[in-house]
Amino acid sequence: MKKLLALVAVLALFLAACSNSSSESAENDNSxxxxxxxxxxxxxxxxxxxxxxxxxxxxxxxxxxxxxxxxxxxxxxxxxxxxxxxxxxxxxxxxxxxxxxxxxxxxxxxxxxxxxxxxxxxxxxxxxxxxxxKRARVIVYNKETVKPEDLSTYEALAEEEWNGRVLIRSSENIYNQSLLASFIAIDGEEQATAWAEGMVNNFARDPEGGDRDQAKAIAAGIGDVAIMNTYYLGQMVNSDDPEEVKVAENLGVFFPNQETTGTHVNxxxxxxxxxxxxxxxxxxxxxxxxxxxxxxxxxxxxxxxxxxxxxxAAELLQSWGEFKEQEIPLSELGTNNSKAVMIFNQVGWK
Amino acid sequence: MRKLSYYLNGWTILSVIIVLSLLSPMLPIIGGLLAPSSENWEHIKEYMLQDYMKTSFLLVFYTAVGTIVIGTSLAWLIAQYEFPLSRFYKWALILPLSIPPFIAAYTYSGMMSYTGVIQTTLRNVFNMPVNQKFFDIMNIPGAIFIYTMFLFPYVYTITRVFLTQQAASLVESAKLLGKGPWAIFFKVVLPISRAAIIGGVSLVSLEVLNDYGVVKYYGIQTFSTAIFQTWFGLGDIDAAIKLAASLMTFVVLMLVVEKLLRGTKQFSYSNTKVNPLPKVRLTGFRKWGAFGYVTLIFCLAFLIPVIQLIDWFVLTWGAIPNDEFTTYIRNSMLVAGIASVVIIAGSLIVGNFQRFAKGRIGKVLPKFTIVGYSIPGAVIAVAIVTMFIWLDRQLGSLYSAWGLDSTLVLSTSVVMLVVAYIVRFFAIGYNAIESGYDKIGVNFSLASRMLGASVTKTFFKVDIPLLKGAIISGLMLVFVDIMKEIPLTLILRPFNFETLATKAFQYAGDEKIMQASQPSLIIIAMSALAIFIFYRLLDKEDAK
Known part of the structure; x- marks a missing residue:
């Protein structure tokens, strides 16, 4: 064991000597x-x-x-x-x-x-x-097929009428975990589970890609509504790729749960x-x-x-309007995170 | 003979030390196997393990089949035939290795998406609405495609070298016996290159097994997902380590079984200058068939994604700050360079020990170094951090004697990162070196020692010159792998230490694939340059 330690130390010193140039310059920066x-x-x-x-x-x-x-x-x-x-x-x-x-x-x-x-x-x-x-996790919709009047809450997206029309990324993503965690805090585990189950039933496709990909899938006609972060939408509206800008321009932004518990914010x-x-x-x-x-x-x-x-807020964000936020203590998002992951697994939200 | 084993002692001790120090950071992970099950274990077992393992198996199996088919067929075409551009493709077919798979995954899904070049062209130019189903690449077949296209060079490289140097006499005999080209391929080439193919495909399989970048973006749930969901989602790192440890155990078992089964069937040639395989010049439709096939693979696995990246590069030119890029290049080169040299040096020592080792333990021991390559990088990173902090504590009094006020010296330096690379990629270098040793056999070395040279002298005077080709290809593979490495570099680097790969990841991870094109292209260019240079050296070796 001693020999092994000695070797590791020698090796380390050797490497330190070899890599002097970089570590020294870093130290110099500090000094x-x-x-x-x-x-x-x-x-x-x-x-x-x-x-x-x-x-x-x-x-x-x-x-x-x-x-x-x-x-x-x-x-x-x-x-x-x-x-x-x-x-x-x-x-x-x-x-x-x-x-x-x-x-x-x-x-x-x-x-x-x-x-x-x-x-x-x-x-x-x-x-x-x-x-x-902060970023709001909002509903975006296809301006041609969906009227803002059809939208109301996150909960409503889990209902029958949205069957096969809803897009959202995988549950592995932290923003989705926080979203479900907030529902657990507000409505309790049972209702949160029912919501997740309803969402899975309504998926337009198995979750794939990131937030931007959900927006593109609306443009492509795979689904009509998606849940995504305002931050990514802002990036798309101002993208270097004119095609992405076109996609973003055809999307409407809807702040859900305004009459009820408020829009989820990360x-x-x-x-x-x-x-x-x-x-x-x-x-x-x-x-x-x-x-x-x-x-x-x-x-x-x-x-x-x-x-x-x-x-x-930035002008673009202001143009989407003011909104009411969820009123739970943010720490609840952390408390309920692992519960949220378990629910996702149970209902088969990929 | 007694004298021989006496000389071997120094080599044995050194080799055992090298292997053990590579394995020592894994101890906490192996310890994880023994940890009691947490309260999450039931949940993990019920909802994650079965399905996720099945998906992992599917990915590994089909990728293995795909890389064997593509890698071996390309190796055979290039080794045996001459057709347009065949000299260029000989080295260009290694280039796909220079593209990090997660960047390839983002690039392909970007191209295939609604806003991608294919659909927009069809829509805007030809006014053709398309069925999205045919353009969805973010699924299991899509991931298999990505892995196959960007990992087949592992199989191709090893198999081609083997065929070029070893297959001539057998192929000649088969020809004399009147076998056609297809029969030769299936009846002779495949069976004799089995060892080389297995060597390449096991690297491919491990890479697929521990990958997280591609599957995370594509929304595919694999064993890696289970590990990270347990760690990140459930916040249960002990259970995550336990999962990783089970994966590691499985991989080691497979490898040991493979090595034991294969161990006795080694053949070495008494002469390293086996007649090189004479090239057959193809004509007519065969010529264009071979050319078309190789070109198709090259386009899919390199040219098309690179052109797309260049397009994005142009679109985003000026949009991202690029004054620091020379620093990133220097950092990438530095860590990749040091780590690859150390890995190859270590591999030479261990490989030399292995080929003279009597008994199975000696033969199998070096195989264990592959554990570093068998589990997801982020888990290794935790093990390495743990080891270095422990090491820093042990050396604490030394530090204060030197007048350093910090208690974390090694773990806040680039040393930790370089050691992590060595632990992770040792198996890649060792694989190349071991097959080099297999090829030269023991006869030359024994002759040298019979004539009175010591093991060490023989090593430098006889073995190293004979191994030049293996050394060069080992260096190349390891260097290119480290250039694009991601989780270790992110977690283990010192303050303010950016590399090309960390930059590429930061943009891609934030769904800014267009901005990621800039660092990605530099990674690809530098790796391509390295591949080209190493290849030229290798070619000179071949020609000797």
């Missing part, structure tokens, strides 16, 4: 900027990088990033334990932040600026995580990692990202809804 903040992020948008660069420019604090998939990054933080270099965990879905909190890898952060810029419902009750942007946000070594800088970054300027950038460049109420 030139005296201040830094380390981010594990599952959001990988160019707009985030632009904002980080701007933050560095304004404050002199360098933002170091590892971007990966959320669950894997969470697992890395867990295993790194107290020694972790991560200060913030930034995810595209609030359910993961809840899970991080449950696993005990987050801690509270106090900042009056944050409390002022981010409404209470988009924050963790213990201030361990903070929502930064929140993207960041949690303060326990034992963060650059906690102050991390708070500064959160303050920067939730301030009006950055929120405006999220809205305009990425078609996300800002959480900061002082900032208007």
């Amino acid at each position: 030139t900027a005296s201040e830094e903040v380390n981010l594990y992020t599952s959001r990988h948008y160019d707009v985030d990088d632009e904002l980080f660069a701007k933050f560095e420019e304004e404050t002199g604090i360098k933002v170091n990033v590892i971007s990966g998939e959320e669950d894997e990054l969470l697992e890395r933080i867990k295993r790194e334990g107290e020694a972790t270099e991560a200060d913030l965990l930034y995810t595209a879905d609030v359910g993961r932040l809840y899970r991080a909190k449950e696993e005990g890898v987050l801690e509270s952060a106090e900042s009056d600026v944050l409390f002022e810029q981010i409404p209470e419902k988009y924050r963790d009750e213990d201030n361990q995580w903070f929502g930064l942007t 929140v993207s946000g960041a949690g303060m990692v326990k034992g963060a070594k650059n906690k102050e800088n991390a708070i500064k970054l959160l303050e920067f990202l939730s301030a009006e300027e950055a929120q405006g950038t999220f809205a305009e460049a990425n078609y996300e809804y800002p959480v900061n109420e002082a900032v208007p």
Whole structure:
């Protein structure tokens, strides 16, 4: 065993020597900027990088990033334990932040600026995580075959009249898991199961592809309505591909459950990692990202809804109208996630 | 003879150490087998396992059949016949390996979709409405198509080399006995290249088994899906590791059985300069038939997706920031380069040990290195992180003695990533090297030692020169694989370390396949260049 360790160590040193060029340059980068903040992020948008660069420019604090998939990054933080270099965990879905909190890898952060810029419902009750942007999960429909009057709620899509007309992606996707989790929180497990069952019966085809693919399937006449995120629709309307723009233009956006429980919203946000070594800088970054300027950038460049109420949504998003959101605590999305997955499996939602 | 085994000791110890260090990160995963069942286990068993395993089996089976048919037939055509462009195709048929399967999956579904080039052309130019059913590629047959097209070069490469160098005398004899080309192919070529085909197809099968990118996008539920649904959806990583461990056990059992069955049927030639297979020049419709078939495969597996990517590249030109691309290229080259060299060096040592090893344990032991390639990358990543954090803790006092204030040194450096690549891709390199050793046999080395040279001297003076071809093709396969690797690179990289593959994944994962075209094309171009260079070296070797 000792020999084996020695070999691993020697091998490691050898590799370290070989790869000096890269690690050294990384270290140099760190030393030139005296201040830094380390981010594990599952959001990988160019707009985030632009904002980080701007933050560095304004404050002199360098933002170091590892971007990966959320669950894997969470697992890395867990295993790194107290020694972790991560200060913030930034995810595209609030359910993961809840899970991080449950696993005990987050801690509270106090900042009056944050409390002022981010409404209470988009924050963790213990201030361990903070929502930064949101997307609505809406119904889009074929303007030619469906009238907005025919639409009302998510629940209605599970009814007979939509048989063979509904499109949605696979249950493996986190946005769908959060959607069902919200129904479990609002209506209870039984009704949520019945809804999922009804949806499966009404599928126009087996779930495949991403959100954009559902929109294309409407254009192709495979189905008449789809559930998708506003964020992706915004991308399509402004796509570089003229064919995608054409597809998006023929789609109507409908905010469901306006008379009842409200439209489902996913929140993207960041949690303060326990034992963060650059906690102050991390708070500064959160303050920067939730301030009006950055929120405006999220809205305009990425078609996300800002959480900061002082900032208007992008014009395109505004053109779809105002809407009422679900009123459940966001942490419920996390609590009910595994239940949602089990229901999906039981009803055979691929 | 006693003297020989005495010399072997150093090699044996070194080889055992290499194999064990490759296996050591897997311990926590193997330990997962023994973990008690969680409360989710019943649910997993009832709703996920059976169906998902069936789908996985279907994917592996049909992809295996597809790659055998395409890989072997192409290898035979290229090795035996001359027809238009056959010299170009000899190396160009390896190019599909340079396209990451998940990018191919996105590209094909993009092309076939309602807004894709095929349907829009039919609709806008010819005013032809089409039945969507015929254009849906995001299903099980579609996934099989993607895997077959972008993985067959594993079978093609290994089989072609084998046929070129080994098949001549047998094929000649068959011809003298009056057999026609089809009979020769089925009665001679297939049986004698069985080992090479199995070697290639087992890599293909493992790649299909542990793939997550393609099936996730296509909405297909496989054993990988079960692992990740358990981990991500149910939040139960222990059960996920248990699933991965079962997969690993299954794969190892299959491989050991295969090796034991095959172990005794090895044949080595006393002469490495077996007459190369003389080429037959095809004429008439046979010539164009062969040309058409090979060209069709090349177009589907390389040319068409690349043209589509170039089209997207042009559409999105200027839309994404590209000032950092030289850094991404450098990073990709750096990690892929170091890891492939280490893998090949290790494979040479272990392979040399293996061929002289007496008894089955020695023969089978190196096979275990394939566990790194048998389970989904993200699970390996967890194992590697665990190992490195443990290692960092052990070395903690050393770090403070050096005056480092951080307690995580190795695990926050690129070393962790490179080691992960080595653990994952060792089997690919080893496979190539082992078949090289099989080919040269032991006679030259024994002669060298009989004449008084030590094992080590023989290794450098006799074995390495003879193995040049295997070394080159091993380096090429590993390098190209690492260039496009995804889950490990994402999870295990140090801060601010972007590679071409991580960039491509980030765009594709966010449904921005058009933007993903830019890094993807660079990956393809660099891998193609590597393939070309290695091929030229290989060709020189062949010509010697």
